[in-house]
Amino acid sequence: MFVSYKWLSQYVDIADQTPEELAEKITRAGIEVEGVEMPASEMKGIVVGYVQSREQHPNADKLSKCLVDVGEAEPVQIICGAKNVDAGQFVAVARTGAVLPGNFKIKRAKLRGEESNGMICSLSELGIESRLNPKEYAEGIFNFPNDVTPGEDALAALNRDDAILELSLTPNRSDALSMIGVAYEVAAILGRDVKLPEPKPAEAAEQASDAIRIHIDAPEDNPLYIARVVKNVKIGPSPLWMQTLLMNAGVRPHNNVVDITNYVLMEYGQPLHAFDLHRIETGEIVVRRAAEGEKFTTLDDAERTLSADQLVITNGQEPIALAGVMGGANSEVTDQTVNVLIESAYFNGQTVRTASKAHGLRSEASARFEKGVDPSRVQAACDRAAELMSELAEGTVLSGSVVAGEYAPEPKEVSVTLDRLNTRLGTSLTMENVEDIFSRLKFKTATNGDTITVTVPTRRGDITIPEDLTEEVARLYGYDHIPLTLPEGEALPGALSPYQLGRRIVRRYLEGAGFTQAVTYSLTSQKRATQFALEVREPVALAMPMSEERAYLRESLLPHLIEAAAYNNARQMGSVALYETGSVYLNEGDNVQPKEEERLAGIVTGLWQEHLWQGEKKAVDFFAVKGVIEGIAARLGLTDRLSFQKAAPEGFHPGRTAFVLLDGQPVGVIGQIHPSLTKEVDVKEAYLFELKLDVLLSVERPALSYTPIPRFPSISRDIALVVDSAVEAASLESIIKEAGGALLTNVHVFDVYEGERMEAGKKSVAFALTYMNPEKTLTDEEVTAVHEKVLAALKDKANADLRA
Amino acid sequence: MEEQLKGLQEEAILKAAAAQDLKELNDVRVAYLGKKGPVTEVLKGMGKLSAEERPKMGALVNVVREAITKAIESKQASLESEAIQKQLAEESIDVTLPGRPVKLGGHHPLTRVTEEIEDLFIGMGYKVAEGPEVEQDYYNFEALNLPKGHPARDMQDTFYITPELLMRTHTSPVQVRTMLEHAGKGPVKIICPGKVYRRDSDDATHSHQFNQIEGLVVGENIRMSDLKGTLDAFAKKMFGEDREIRLRPSFFPFTEPSVEVDVSCMCGGKGCSICKGTGWIEVLGAGMVHPNVLEMAGFDSNVYSGFAFGMGQERIAMLKYGIDDIRHFYTNDLRFLKQFSVHE
Known part of the structure; x- marks a missing residue:
């Protein structure tokens, strides 16, 4: 809503307020004034002129040579390019030395050999948008009606010396969509009367x-x-x-x-x-x-x-x-x-x-x-x-x-008690203060003890409940006068939930491990919605998408993470490690809220380790990423409950991918992006993972308790086993653990060999075993006894021989 | 004999001094002081001496022994020192060469801002509440005093999935759900961070996906002044102790009275490009919870009152870090993200 200062002053006395002061007061009382435009402030030297004569410019078809009376003894010659200029017109003339909007200075000039002492103006040249110009003047100069005098201020005659306040109205304040409505508001702010027109047509x-x-x-x-x-x-x-x-x-x-x-x-x-x-x-x-x-x-x-x-x-x-x-x-x-x-x-x-x-x-x-x-x-x-x-x-x-x-709704009556007003606002207003505010709004009031009843005029349809009255009081009293306090009552301890804390732990860990957090869009294309998803369902679709790219809800975080990696790869950042935590949305049927699962996903591509001048470069591989996942499990106390199972879900390299299991149940996937996809998604060898973060974080984390540091020495035995190539290390490890019993405190793979020196179809896997008894020093005989059991079990269950 | 000893001492000292390395030096020690060495031989021969001469001679032997030992030790120290000097010289490195990089990731700037605000309000006794991003129309609009057909809920601004399901347009439904969980009993003191969605075309200042963090306090005597005090404390902690807030009346269907909250600009009110010359930056929307909202959530609005506020992490991050384009948050350009891995 554009409010003309001059027009507004017909209804309320604002003579003592500059437009800027008025704008500030209106804004502070609740209607935002987005700007105050004062067109005349960027113009000067523009007067009314009377075109005494017009003739064709001798050297230019499209120009006219005019003699214009600008209220001085002698008329001035002005060359004008407008088609509609003619003798007998009253026009706006920018004299020599005048300034037009955009700091356009008018100088004495010679146009095709003829002197021109100014410019006859169109309304656009005077700063009025052409879409607002009357049609007959939109393409040429403006003509005044005949009631102006040459030499008088043209800007005043055109009300360009006005100030225009641009009001940004909230939907509840449609009462201010009129000059009279704004006048009521200004009258309330300034504590003045409103002068309404009293139309009495003859x-x-x-x-x-x-x-x-x-x-x-x-x-x-x-x-x-x-x-x-x-x-x-x-x-x-x-x-x-x-x-x-x-x-x-x-x-x-x-x-x-x-x-x-x-x-x-x-x-x-x-x-x-x-x-x-x-x-x-x-x-x-x-x-x-x-x-x-x-x-x-x-x-x-x-x-x-x-x-x-x-x-x-x-x-x-x-x-x-x-x-x-x-x-x-x-x-x-x-x-x-x-x-x-x-x-x-x-x-x-x-x-x-x-x-x-x-x-x-x-x-x-x-x-x-x-x-x-x-x-x-x-x-x-x-x-x-x-x-x-x-x-x-x-x-x-x-x-x-x-x-x-017939439509003459009765004005509404709304009541509020002074106590309620003060306790809601945190103020200590008196009934007089409150009555004064409503009288400034021209609302009729009646008080009965502590209660004030306000008759709300039909122009203010937004006021219907006591809180609306509270707001009127607050805004006209001024929010600046409301004190600063903090909520009283019992002190509550603030804290993150264990789940929220877990999310932060995982983020911190990943960032320490070199991953940068990404945030991608939840909305995606139909194709990407189900790509790489741990669980594929009919994707949830928007009813009115803005584009095909953002039309479905994602079922995996990976497609957009891959896109982010590709974006970076294309900008000379070859090594990328990104992770994201966020929701995926699984369709539960029409009109049922989808199941939202919080996932943790990541992508790593390029070099995992790099130290150039020492010539160290290690490309990322499956095990780099697996180590990161194992680290998460360690941080969450889940190490013993997590396992990996070879898998070949869609989109992943079938030989280099595993499901991640928690207590034997799948909670995620980790693997290399399928080589046949790399061209399509524009990344090279990249490793991906996506985990059901909500499941991992919902597991109760074990309480910490101290285990005494062993007082007795341990004994280590290394064994190199020859097994069929297909035998997985994890299965050997579990055989060892089972047979080793309580005395076996640690076992880990320290070497794997498959190649020329091995029989075809066989490989060697070497384990380091640590035996210890927390109660006493182990003897060699005791260890040997257990160790023999381990070797026997390996032979028995995995046909594993000790490497010669 | 005395002569002999003096000669040995001189000879041994000269040989020790001439030793090229620790081995040679050891040979000298063995040669002169060892069990079969000449000094020991002299000692052995002392039995032949008279009782008067014996102690005299014994003392002399000790003097010679000590002198040789001292010379050897001194030479040993100097040889060891030379050896270590040599080793050190060999092992010397250029310490200005780059260290082996430890890969460091970092928070996304939006997470940074979110966690900062979370921690700030947790310190004031708030809990963090979260909820679904795909919401029922009821929780996103109706329970917030935005009945169907309300002009403020233009279909054009909301991503609907079905007429009853939509992408939440604010995190306010979490407030509704939390209030319902409290079943009409206060106090409630939460902040709700999360992603929200609007049907906007993405450009430098608009994003169809963005983040909000809203706060809600419901209790038996919650006042507008409490809102003002809380947000003043927030602004000072978030933006600096010298900052102030200003409340301007506004309109939201779910609060009455409603206000926009400005924070004083870092230019100190002089006026700059960030505050567009006004000295104030609009940061929050807030207000007293509308009685209809309280009632719909099962709270007696005659007993309970509350305040709520909301802000956008993108806007705050843009203000705090001087980011000029909202799309940066979702492009995940490492050159952008890496700038936020430093701890302030």
Whole structure:
């Protein structure tokens, strides 16, 4: 909403407030002023001129040589390029030395050999957007009507010396969608009166009700419809003051009748429509729901197909307007119009919203209806427009209004106690303070003990409950005056849950292990939604996606992590280690919330270790990533419960991939991206992992307890076993552990060999075994006894021989 | 005999001095002081001496022994020192060469901001509450005083999955769920961080996915002044002790009164490009929980009141670190992410 300072000052005394001061006060009281524009501040030296003569420039077809009276003894010669310049016009002249917007300085110049002492200006050149210029001047220079004097300040005559406040209104403050509404707000802030127009159109004897009958078929959509009839209007431009105030309010002037309806719309916030009465030959207006599929051409010459949830104004036969949205081409006011019907109605907001959305037509009018207009202004606005048409378009206002329906809701009464106000705000206001605030708002109040009852005018439909009154008091009292306190009552200990703490532990660990945290999008393409997923379901789809790339909910974090790795690879970052924690979304059926599982995923590609000048370079491999996963398990106390099982899920290298198991149940996958995919996803050899973080973190972490440090020495035995190539190390290890019993405290692989020196189909796996008895020193005989058992078990269960 | 001893001493000292290494030196020691060495031989021959001469001679032998021992020890020390010097010289390195890199990752800046805010409020007695990102219309809108058809819940702004399911547009549904869990009994004191989604085209200042952190306090006597005090404490800890806050009236369907909260700019009110010359930066939305919201969540609004606030981690990170484009947060360019692995 653009508020002209000059226009506003008609309704409330703001003479002692600079526009900036006023803007700051309005903002602090609750309506944000986004900016204050003062067009004249970037211009100077612009006066009214009278074009005494115009002749063709001798050397240029497209230029005119004009003699212009600028209020001085001698006229000045100005070369003008506008097509519409002519003798006898009053124009805006930027004199030599003048400045136009954009710090454009006007200098004396010679144009094709002819001297030019200034410039005749268009409205755009004076800083008015061309979409707001009256059509006849949009392409050329502006002509003043004849009531100006050469030499006078053109910027003042054009109301360019105004200040324009741009208000950003929250949806609850539609009351400020009018000059009068803003005046009430400013009056409340400054503690002043509001001067309202009191329209009393001079009426002729002829009754409006003889000229038109109105019938409402859809009273729920349109509870009140008021019309006035103005005959014998002279269509022409509206006066300069009205045109310029409209332009300052962001409205393009058309002709006097249309401008008046727009002016009253801006003044009262009540949308009006002017029909050419001659186009309503039937003499009646019928308001009804459109028929399904009914055709109608709006005044923008677009044919529209209506539906039954839209409301139309008809002449009893065919639509002449889409109610509250736009008039029809068939009943538009034109230069030939003589008699006018002014419509002022209350249309249901939802009905207007439905139609304006269906046709993509949002206008100043529809926006106001949608938010709800003040029913008490419907009549006054109609009267005001009739009055102005009589004054400014020489129209004859017929006697009375034609009114159909009735809508005069009682003002609401809302009560609140002083105690409640003060305890909600943390203030210590008195009843006098509170009464004063409501009186500034022009709300009637009645007090009864501690209770104040406020009669809320219909213009403030947003106030319905005690908290709304609290807000009015708070904003006008000023939030700056509310003290700073902290909540009282029992002190609660704040803390992360064990789950949340676990998430941080995992993040810290991974970051220490060289992974950088990534955050990627949850929405993805159909293809990526299920790629690499641990569990594939029909992906959850958005009803109205903005693009195919963001149309489905992901079932794995990996596709976007791969994309991030590829992005970095393409930018000379060959070694990438990224991880992400986030949700995947698993379809549980229509209209059921998907199951959201928190996952931990990562990608590593390029070098795992690198120390250039010492010639150390180690590319990432499966075991680098597996070590990281084992580290997570160690951090979470899950080492003994985690295992790995060779697997070949889709998208992974079948020889280099494993499922991660917790207590034997799959909780994730780790492996190399399938070599046949690397081209498609644009990464080289990369290792991926994705774990069910929610499962890992939901396991109760073991409480720490101290185990005494062994006092007795341990004995180590190394064995190199020859087994079939297919035998997995983990199976050998579990045989060793089982046979080793309590005395075997540690076993680990220290060498694996498969090659020339081995029999085909065989490999050697070497283990280091540590035996210890925490109670006493082990003897060699005791160890040998157990060790023989281990070797026997290995031979028995895995056909493992000691390597010779 | 005395002569002989003096000669031995001189000879031994000269040989010790001439030893090239520890082995040679040891040979000298063995040769002169060993069991078969000449000094021992002299001692053995002392039995032939008279009782007067014997102690005299014994003392002399000791003097000679000591002198030789001293010479050998001194030579040994110097040889050892030479050896270590040689070793040190050989082992000398260029300490300015780069160390073996320990790979270090780091937090995403959004996590950094989130954890910082979490920790700050945990310190003030808040718990961290989380909830689903795909929400029911009821929790995202209706229970927050946004009934169907409410102008503030434009279909265009929300990613719907079905008419009843949507990508949450704020983390407020977590507040609703938490209040319902409390079954009408206060106090509730939580912050809710998480991802949220809006139907926006991605550009420098808009992202269809972003993060929010909201706070909620419900109790028997929660006042607007408590909100102000809490946010003042937050602003000072998050942005600096010299910062102030300013409340401006605003509108949210789920709070009444509602306010926008500005934090004073780091320019100290002089006006700069960040605050666009106003001296204030808009950081939070807040207000007193709307009685309809309390009632729908099972709280008696005559007994309980509460405040709520919300902010965006992206915006805070952009302000705090001077980041100019919101898309950086989701591109995962390591050159961007690595800048946030340093601890302040």
